[in-house]
Amino acid sequence: MHSANAPTARSRPATDLDLRPIAATLGIVLSILGAAMLLPALADVSSHHRVSGADVFLGTAAVTIFVGVLLWMSGRSAQTKRLDLRQTFLLTFCLWTVLSAFAALPFMWGPPHLSLSHAMFESVSGLTTTGSSVMSGLDDMSPGILLWRALLHWFGGMGIVVIAIAVLPVLSIGGMQLFRSESSDKSEKFLPRVGTIAKGLLLSYALLTALCTAGYLFAGMTFFDAVTIAMSTLSSGGFANSDSSIGVFANPAVDYVAIVFMLLASMPFPLFARALTGDVTRLVTNSEVRLFLLIVAAFTLASFAQQTFQGVAHGEQAFRGALFTVASLISTTGFMAVDYTNWGPLSDALFFVLMFLGGCTGSTAGGMKALRLAIAGEAVRQHLKRIFYRNGVFPIRYGGAPVADDVVASVLGFTFLFFATFVVIGVSLSCMGLDLRTAFSASIASLSNVGPGLGPVVGPATNYSALPEGAVWMCTLAMLLGRLEILTVLVLLLPRFWLR
Template sequence: MIDLRPIAAVLGVLLAILGTTMMIPALVDLVAGQPDFVVYVAASAVTMFVGFSLWLAGRSSEVERLDLRQAFLLTAASWVVLSAFASIPFMWSQTQLPFADAYFEAMSGLTTTGATVISNLDTRPPGILIWRAFLHWYGGIGIIVFAIAFLPMLQIGGMQLFRAESSDKSEKLLPRAAQMAKSILGTYLVLSLACAIVYAMCGMSIFDAVAHAMATISTGGFSTHDASIGYFHSAAIDYAAVVFMIAGSLPFVLYVRVLAGDFSRLVANTEVRLFLALVLLFTLISFIEQVRGNIAQGETALRYALFNVVSIMSTTGFVTVDFTHWGTPTDTLYFILLFLGACTGSTAGGLKTFRLAIVGSALVQHLKRIVYPNGVFPVRYGGAPIGDDVVASVLSFIFLYLGTFAVLALVINALGFDMVTAFSASVTAVANVGPGLGPVIGPATNFVALPDSVIWILSFGMLMGRLELFTVLVLFLPRFWMR
C-alpha cells in the first residue's frame, strides 16, 4: 500500500496556506463595506482547520523522500483537493454558485484556465474578484514548481529532457533546490509587481491593476469586467498585456539564470526562439486576414492580431474584441492556436513549444531515412541529439492529448451541443486557454449556459491538461495501487 502520511502532510500545508490567503478577499470586502467578508473568514477557518488536521495526521519526525507513486498521487490530489476548498467562497458569498459551478470556477482559477461561469463581473463585490485573480496567481506559482520539480522526475511527455534545467545536481544552478524555488518565487513576485505598476501607469485603477497583473503573469485570464481587457479601450494597456503575457509564457528557470548574469540563455534557448517565431508568424497571418476582410486596418489590425495571438498561445485568454465575427479563416487559425501553448516551466498550458520542435525534427529525420535508408540521422533539439525515449514520450503525449480532446468533444457533442462549441470547449479546457469559439462559449460570452454534466467534464479536462494527462490517467491503472 502507498504510505499516505507524507501526502496528507503536504496537502495539509497547502490547505493551510490557501486558508490563510482567504483573508485577502476578506480584508478587501471589509474595506469596501461588503458583508461577504464574514464568508471568507468562515471559509478560511474551515480550510485551515482541515489543513492543520491533515498535517498533524501525516507529519513525521523523519524527513521522507516521496517515491514515484506518492509523487503522482500528491500531484493530482493537490489540484483536486485545493479546488474543492477554494470553491467554498463561491458557494457561500453573494455569487451563490452551486457546487458544480463553484468547483469549475475554482479549478479554472488554480489551473490558470480562465473559463468562468460568473456573469455581471462589473457589479460583483471586490472580494470575489480579487479571490478569482489570486487563485490564478497561487496556481501559477504551483504550476511552475510542478513543471520544474515533478515532471522531469515523472518523465511525462518528454519532460525528462528538462531534468538538467531543473536539477541542482546536474548543473549546480543554485546550491539547493530550496534556493531555486525562492529565486523563482522572487522572480514571480517582481514580474507581478512590475505588471501591476505598468497597468496602473496605463490608466487602470489600483484594484484593476493588481487583479489583472495576477491574472496576466499567471497566464490565467480572469478579469474584473465582463468585457475583459477590452473594457479599458486602451492601446497602451493592450500592449502592456502582450508584454507581460509573453513574460509569463517563458521558462522561469531562465529568468533565474538571467538574474545570475547569464543573459545569453534567454535568447539562445531553442524553445523561446521557436515560441516567439510562431507568435510573429501567426500575428502576420491574422493581420493579413483582417486587412483582406476589411475588419481593421493599420496599427489597429496589427494590435488586434498581436493581442489575440499572444493571448491564445500563452493560454491567458484575455479578450479585447470578439474575433468570432471575423470569418471562417480566422476561426480556423485561432482554433489551431488553442492547441499550441507556450514554453515549459512557465505558467502556460497547451502542448508546449518544445514538443512541436521535437515532432518537427522527428518528421525531418523520417523523411531523410526514406531518401537515404542507410543514413544515420539523429533527432535533434537545440542542436544536440536526443534519445529515442524522449521522442517516444513526446509522440505518446501528443497522441493522448489529441485523443483526450476528441473524446471529450464527442461526449459534449452527444449531450446536445454543436460541433464548434463541443470541440472548442474541449480543447480550451485541456489546453487551459479559457474562452472557446461559437455563440455559446465564445470570447463575448462565458460558460454559464452549460449544464452540470458538461461543467464536470470540462473540470476534469482542465485537471488533465494542467497535469500533463498521464499524471491523472495513471491513477486509474490497477497496477498503480499494487505493491
C-alpha cells in the same frame, strides 16, 4: 519450511503506499490556501461594498485551515525521508483536486452563490489558470470575490507547485520529483538545490507580477484593477474584473502592456531564475523561446493580413488586435480586447490551431508547448529521411544537442494522448447536445487551459454558464487533465499503481 508466524504472500498488504507524507504536505499547502482567504475578507471590509462576503471568507478560511492542520498533524510523524514515484504522482493529483474543492467554498457559501458544479468549475478554472468562467455581472461583484479569483490564478500559475517544493524539505522529503511530475518534460535541474529552485521561481514570478502591475498603473488602471489583472496576466489565467474582460478599458496602452507580459509569462520561468543570477543570455539564445516568438510573429502576420483584406480593421488597430489575440491564445491567458469570432471563418481556423500550441515548457502557459512541437516535427522529418535513405543515420537534434530516444518517445506518446483526449472530450460534449463548433472548441480550450472557445455559446464574448451540467463537469475534468498534462492523472487509473 515456513514458520507458523512467517508472513505469506496471501497475508501481505496489497499496497505499501505511505500516505502520511502526502497528508502532511497537503495539510501545509491547504493551510496556506486558507490563510490566503483572509485577503479577500480584508478587501471586502475595507471597500464597504454593498455586497460583502467578508464573513464568508472568514468562515471558509477557518474551515480550510482547520482541515489543513489536521492533515499536517496526521502525517507529520512520517519517517519517510524521500517521496517515491507513486507518492509523487498521488500528491500532485491531490494538491490540485483537494485545493480546488476548498477554493470553491467561497463561491458556494457567499455571493455569487454558485451551485456545486459551477463552483468547482470556477475554482478549477482559477487554479489551473484556464480562465473560463460561469459567472456574469462581474462589474458589480464585491472586491473580495474578484481578488479571490485573481489569487487562485496567481497561486495556480506557479505558486502551488513552488510552495509544495519549498515545504517538502521541512518534512525532510525530497521535492524534485514533484517538480518533474508536474510535467512530462525531461528538463534538467537548472539550479543545484530544490530550495534554490523554489526561491528563484518565486522571486522571478513576484518581480514580473510587480512590473506588470506598474505597467498597468502607468497605462491608467486603478490600483485594484492593476494588481488583480497583473496576477491573471502572469499566471496566464485570464480572469478579469469585468464581463468585457480587458476590452472594458478600451485603452491601447493597456493592450500593449498585457501583450508584453502575456508573452513573458509564456517563456520558461527557469530562464528568468537564471537571469536573476546574471545569466541573461539564455533568454535570447534559447531555441524554444526563438521558436515560440517565430510562431507568434507568423500567426500575427496572418491575422493582420486577414483583417486587412477582409476589411475588418486596418493599420495599427488591425495589428494590435491581431497581436493581442495571438498573444492571448498562445499564452493560454484568454483575455479579450476584441471579439475575434466576428472576423470570419478563416480567423476561426487560425485561432483554433493556435489553441493547441501553447507557450514554452517551464512557463505558466498550457497547450502542447513549443519544445514538444519542435521535437515531434524533427521526428517526422527523421522518418521521412529514412524512407529515402534507408541506410542513413539521422539523429534528432534540438538546440544543437542530440535528443535521446526516450525523450522523443515520451513527446510522441504525449502528443498522441493529447489529441486522443481532445477528441474523446469533444465527442462527449457533442453527445450532450452541443454543436460541433462549440463542443470541440470547448474541448481544446479546456484541455489547453486557454479559456474562451469559439462561437456564441463559449466564445470570448460569453461564458460557460449556458452549458448543461454534465458538460460543465466534463470541461472541469478537461482543465485538470490539461494542467496535470494527462499522464499524471492516467497513471492513477492503472491497477498496478496501487499494488505492492
